[in-house]
Amino acid sequence: MMSINPNQSESNSNDAPEDRFVDALLTHKFTETTESMDARINRVLRAVESQNNRNYSIRKWQWWALPIAALLAISLLIMPTTSSASAVVRSAAKVASKSVDRQYQVVLMPKVRRDGQQPPPILATLDVRDSQHMRIEIHYQGGRTEIRGRDGETSWEQRPDGSAVIADHDLPWPRWVETPDGSLLVDSMAAMLEDLDDSYDIVKVDDAEACGQTGLLQIRASFPMSEPALANSPNEKVRRNPAERIEMCIDPKTNEVIRLEMFFPPNDGPRPDGERGPRTDGPRLGGERGPPPDGERGPPPDGHRGPPPDGHRGPPPNGERGPRPDGPRPDGPRPDGPRAGGERGPPRGGPLGPPQSISFERTDTKSFPSNWFNAPANAVEVNPPQ
Amino acid sequence: MTNQRAPHQREPSAHEVFEVLARDHADHLLVFLRAVVRDRSMVDDVFQETMMVAWRRLADFDRTRSFGAWLRGIGSRVAMDFAGRRRMIVADPTMLQEIEEHSVAFDGDHAQAFQTRMGTLDDCIERLPTDYSQMVQMVYRAELPLRTIAVNLALTEEAVKKRIQRARALLGECLQRKGVLA
Numbered sequence: 169m170m171s172i173n174p175n176q177s178e179s180n181s182n183d184a185p186e187d188r189f190v191d192a193l194l195t196h197k198f199t200e201t202t203e204s205m206d207a208r209i210n211r212v213l214r215a216v217e218s219q220n221n222r223n224y225s226i227r228k229w230q231w232w233a234l235p236i237a238a239l240l241a242i243s244l245l246i247m248p249t250t251s252s253a254s255a256v257v258r259s260a261a262k263v264a265s266k267s268v269d270r271q272y273q274v275v276l277m278p279k280v281r282r283d284g285q286q287p288p289p290i291l292a293t294l295d296v297r298d299s300q301h302m303r304i305e306i307h308y309q310g311g312r313t314e315i316r317g318r319d320g321e322t323s324w325e326q327r328p329d330g331s332a333v334i335a336d337h338d339l340p341w342p343r344w345v346e347t348p349d350g351s352l353l354v355d356s357m358a359a360m361l362e363d364l365d366d367s368y369d370i371v372k373v374d375d376a377e378a379c380g381q382t383g384l385l386q387i388r389a390s391f392p393m394s395e396p397a398l399a400n401s402p403n404e405k406v407r408r409n410p411a412e413r414i415e416m417c418i419d420p421k422t423n424e425v426i427r428l429e430m431f432f433p434p435n436d437g438p439r440p441d442g443e444r445g446p447r448t449d450g451p452r453l454g455g456e457r458g459p460p461p462d463g464e465r466g467p468p469p470d471g472h473r474g475p476p477p478d479g480h481r482g483p484p485p486n487g488e489r490g491p492r493p494d495g496p497r498p499d500g501p502r503p504d505g506p507r508a509g510g511e512r513g514p515p516r517g518g519p520l521g522p523p524q525s526i527s528f529e530r531t532d533t534k535s536f537p538s539n540w541f542n543a544p545a546n547a548v549e550v551n552p553p554q
Numbered sequence: 555m556t557n558q559r560a561p562h563q564r565e566p567s568a569h570e571v572f573e574v575l576a577r578d579h580a581d582h583l584l585v586f587l588r589a590v591v592r593d594r595s596m597v598d599d600v601f602q603e604t605m606m607v608a609w610r611r612l613a614d615f616d617r618t619r620s621f622g623a624w625l626r627g628i629g630s631r632v633a634m635d636f637a638g639r640r641r642m643i644v645a646d647p648t649m650l651q652e653i654e655e656h657s658v659a660f661d662g663d664h665a666q667a668f669q670t671r672m673g674t675l676d677d678c679i680e681r682l683p684t685d686y687s688q689m690v691q692m693v694y695r696a697e698l699p700l701r702t703i704a705v706n707l708a709l710t711e712e713a714v715k716k717r718i719q720r721a722r723a724l725l726g727e728c729l730q731r732k733g734v735l736a
Contacts, residue, residue, distance in 0.1 A: 183649075185589070185649055185652035185653045185655075185656060186652075186656060186723075186726045186735070186736075187719065187722050187723065187726070188589040188590075188592065188649075188653060189585075189589045189653055189656040189657070189660075189726075189735070190722040190723075190725050190726045190729070190735075191588075191589070191592075191722055192585045192586070192587075192588035192589035192592075193585055193660075193672070193675055193725075194675075194690060194693075194694045194722070194725070195588055195694060196581065196584060196585045196588060196672075197672060197675060197676075197694070198694040198695045198697075199694075199697075200581070200584065205580055205581060205584075208580060208584075208598075208601065208602075209573070209576055209577055209580055211602060212576060212602060212605040212606065212609075213569075213573055213576070215602065215605075215606055216569065216572065216605075216606070216609045217569075
């Protein structure tokens, strides 16, 4: 059978198997060298290693700061497929407004710590109705559970001890949020999609193993992470989005994103803002807040209110601060459980940047009760410190 | 006499085993894929993906069988899948089967055997009549376009195609005589 092939060697005019095999032998003999074959193998081995890192086995359940990552991906999880991969992103914002109950399992893989240890992955269950109705359930070791949610305009948090608070309404949503093992990007749904559309190369993946051979359509959004490209980019949005690659598996029948995984560059690699390593020069472009080098959040330059100056972090028992009005709180529970009294622990030596990866996987479709996203009945409203 | 234990020898990791196997079989796999796919831009992707699938499924490999054949089986499926997604036709099942038969005959199942068989190919090239040997050098070593070759040799492009086909046929016969081609 004749190959329909624009890149086919000119020498291949005979379609007999023996002729093709000899042609392949000759091509191999005259084009491949020991070095080129080594390079091929090394590419494979690097890919294998990369895959191994992603396939970290999950042994323990430890939790923190998942709502931020969850919020980031909600819009992408409900976007449809279209013939153009870029059009998928453009239409996502429109589709995101549709109200459909969905549930996702979230896995956040922190980056390797400076002492070389790989923190365990962080798991959560994310329930979504739309961008204003979310509920994320976080389970601490020992069976304790924390729930954070947003019901329209109200954000709330139910702590492991059963107490619950409703957020104040005037705190801004920071773009970068410090977490115990790194910083997460936070952005609005529309901005995230706009960044993708404008700045990423979005392609459908032709891959025999695409999405684990599940028959799902795989879409990949890749960002050029080289420092010159970033430094020269006139697009401010390009500089602030840290994910270097986003993989999506989409059910072609339902147009539902079944799996979404975001991969972030390593700590010592080029940063999206064109710099290397943790940012030490203060706020980011556009006035958004970046984690300062000492690991503590300082006052932002844009006049937005930062964390309380007394070093408290998270909603303390006295109810000084609650969840954000525009989503769950960014600084969630520590991997080793919440701090007693909500006090800040010793400095960790600076932020580590975003995690290695965050994945969202759709579970069986279910409808949630109408009050599923409401704050618990015992929730009390709190005001931020003045 | 002291009871000295032999130093404990660590079991090679799956990654190490895979690296050895991949290096041993990379050349042969690439030849096979080139025969199946022939699209130079696609061969690289199919090769990489074949190796990745092999890694993921290494535990499924039956060690009593040929790793090279197992790898080529994966390669066939990956190639078909790539071609299907690009709406290309690379080889029908009969073609695949016959290419596999040639591969089996050529298969020494380790890198050294592959190099030995490529040495046999060198011998066969040396035995080609000058016109054909020259054609092999121009097409494969220099990678000259057929049109350029035709102009240089004052031939038509069709004549050049036929001559290079004939050269390959002669090489095939030579390799068969030497028992390294089916």
